[in-house]
Amino acid sequence: xxxxxxxxxxxxxxxxxxxxxxxxxxxxxxxxxxxxxxxxxxxxxxxxxxxxxxxxxxxxxxxxxxxxxxxxxxxxxxxxxxxxxxxxxxxxxxxxxxxxxxxxxxxxxxxxxxxxxxxxxxxxxxxxxxxxxxxx
Amino acid sequence: xxxxxxxxxxxxxxxxxxxxxxxxxxxxxxxxxxxxxxxxxxxxxxxxxxxxxxxxxxxxxxxxxxxxxxxxxxxxxxxxxxxxxxxxxxxxxxxxxxxxxxx
Numbered sequence: 001x002x003x004x005x006x007x008x009x010x011x012x013x014x015x016x017x018x019x020x021x022x023x024x025x026x027x028x029x030x031x032x033x034x035x036x037x038x039x040x041x042x043x044x045x046x047x048x049x050x051x052x053x054x055x056x057x058x059x060x061x062x063x064x065x066x067x068x069x070x071x072x073x074x075x076x077x078x079x080x081x082x083x084x085x086x087x088x089x090x091x092x093x094x095x096x097x098x099x100x101x102x103x104x105x106x107x108x109x110x111x112x113x114x115x116x117x118x119x120x121x122x123x124x125x126x127x128x129x130x131x132x133x134x135x136x
Numbered sequence: 137x138x139x140x141x142x143x144x145x146x147x148x149x150x151x152x153x154x155x156x157x158x159x160x161x162x163x164x165x166x167x168x169x170x171x172x173x174x175x176x177x178x179x180x181x182x183x184x185x186x187x188x189x190x191x192x193x194x195x196x197x198x199x200x201x202x203x204x205x206x207x208x209x210x211x212x213x214x215x216x217x218x219x220x221x222x223x224x225x226x227x228x229x230x231x232x233x234x235x236x237x238x239x
Contacts, residue, residue, distance in 0.1 A: 003177075003181070004177070007173075007177060052169055055165075055166050055169035055170055055173065056169045056170070056172060056173030056176070057173060058170075058173075059166075059169060059170025059171070059173045059174060059215065059218065060170070060172075060173030060174040060175075060176065060177045061173075061177075062170075062214075062218060063142070063170070063173075063174040063211050063214060063215060064174060064177050064178070066210070066211060066214050067138065067207060067211065070207055070210070098184065099180055099181055099184045102180040102183070102184070103176070103177040103180045103181075106176050106177075106179070106180055107173055107176050107177065110172070110176055
């Protein structure tokens with residue numbers, strides 16, 4: 001009915017958060033240049049990791065929106081949703097609350113898994129670099 | 137079928153991204169993530185459909201299967217078009233910008 005609206009809304013929020021994080025990272029990188037903070041570890045920026053989530057959410061929502069247009073559940077005229085037009089708003093909201101929320105939760109969980117794995121790899125790489133330095 | 141076709145597209149895009157990891161700026165990661173996002177969402181949809189239909193979920197009518205396959209292929213095509221637009225807008229190798237500047 002309109003389940004894609006839930007991950008779509010999450011995509012809007014995470015995109016705004018990504019922009020804020022990017023701005024903060026830019027500010028922090030200036031500090032690195034000025035020499036206030038020195039760190040040798042190279043890690044993937046959190047904004048880049050948030051970008052993975054954005055791509056999954058935007059891409060998934062867009063393709064699902066296309067499927068809804070295909071099935072006639074989204075229409076080009078107001079109120080844009082067939083369920084609302086036919087007075088099935090309650091059913092639509094129920095579907096958004098179950099399938100829609102489930103979609104958002106599963107995609108976000110997959111992203112959390114990706115972030116945990118990449119952080120573990122980066123941590124191991126940093127430890128190996130330190131060990132090599134100590135040996136040298 | 138839509139879920140299955142999208143999963144295959146996601147796997148192929150991921151393999152291509154992995155193979156070209158160090159030598160390409162083709163934004164294949166974006167394509168793979170898009171397909172994975174859609175696959176996960178359709179997977180949730182499939183779970184709810186299975187809960188509703190039971191075993192009938194695995195034996196769809198031929199006409200439904202053909203329609204879903206057609207939809208799946210259109211979804212893959214739309215994903216490729218979105219990826220192409222992202223690639224041309226971001227222009228990671230700067231080739232389009234270079235070409236436009238030249239003219």
